[in-house]
Amino acid sequence: MNKWGSKNRPLYRLILCGLVLFSAPKGYATERPTFILAAANSTCNMVRALGEQFSRGRDISMEYICKSSGRLAKGMMGAAIKPDYYVSANRSWMDKVVDRGIIRSSAVSAPWSNRLVVAVPALSGVVLDGLEDLKGEAVASIMIGDPSTAPFGRYAKQALAASNVWGSVRDKITTRKHTTMLANNLAEAPVGAVGILFSTSITASLKTVLVIPESLHQPIRYYAAPVAGSALSDHALAFSQFLKSQEAITLADNRGFITNP
The missing domain is CATH 3.40.190.10 (Periplasmic binding protein-like II)
Structure with missing residues (x-):
């Protein structure tokens, strides 16, 4: 006699139901788009x-x-x-x-x-009156966004070029992929580090030392x-x-x- 005869039909149905349940996508009935x-x-x-x-x-x-x-x-x-x-x-x-x-x-x-600003670590003593001050000895390094992919880096490069300081400070510049990374790195940077980033990215670990004039870069x-x-x-x-x-x-x-x- 077939092992799936009438006596075993209840067991067969139980196994079949189990297969259906376990083969259904997880959360099928409750998942939201x-x-x-x-x-x-x-x-x-x-x-x-x-x-x-x-x-x-x-x-x-x-x-x-x-x-x-x-x-x-x-x-x-x-x-x-x-x-x-x-x-x-x-x-x-x-x-x-x-x-x-x-x-x-x-x-x-x-x-x-948004606005573009120059910031430093909260306890830094760096003071800037304008972007030309970035050429001074007090500024050892300048963090900006990667101009090729990060708009805040492109705006920073535009502002530095418009101020005729890009060529003079280029050797001080390092780039970051995005503004949050720059803000985090700048907060832990050594003395003399500055960063150019969006004003909305300033954290409690940073302070703004210069608001960059909007005329120096494309509108943000x-x-x-x-x-x-x-x-x-x-x-x-x-x-x-x-x-x-x-x-x-x-x-x-x-x-x-x-x-x-």
Whole structure:
């Protein structure tokens, strides 16, 4: 007699049910879609706070990829990362992904601005009256972002060049991948170290010694947009609208960003 005869049918059904249960994807019935935000590193803490507010009452979970704007754009263009939303710290990288058809130009907004500053460790005695003072002996090293991928590094290079000091201080310069890394490294740097970074990246371990005039570099604007073809396009469009809300504006203002009209 077949071992799966009538006497063994209850056992057979039990085993079959077990196979179905164990072969089903983990969390199949409870998993929520993940809304992925790719954000310029200088906005990461703020974007996380915005994402937390935005996701309340929505049937989504949030994931954040925080890197320099250029690294994010390159990742998107190479399909290494596939976010639902992108925040860039300058127009150039946003334009590159628009040109590739990854983002629609009509969907791009510029919600915030920032300022560029020179900072030192909190206990440093370095004093600057202008960027020309970076040539002095009191300044031993200058940290900036990598101009090839980090917008704050590109702005720093523009300001130094416009002040006619780039050539004189070039040997003092070292670069960092993103502004958070620079802030952390600068806080632990030896005497004579300075860094050029966004004002919103200043921590309790640092102090600002010079606010760089905006006329010395391109305007610092952040650009935000949904990624075309996102499976969560409704949420992505809703996030763009959320950024215009008073709740989002207040949050950005409280974190030192300048909200654009």
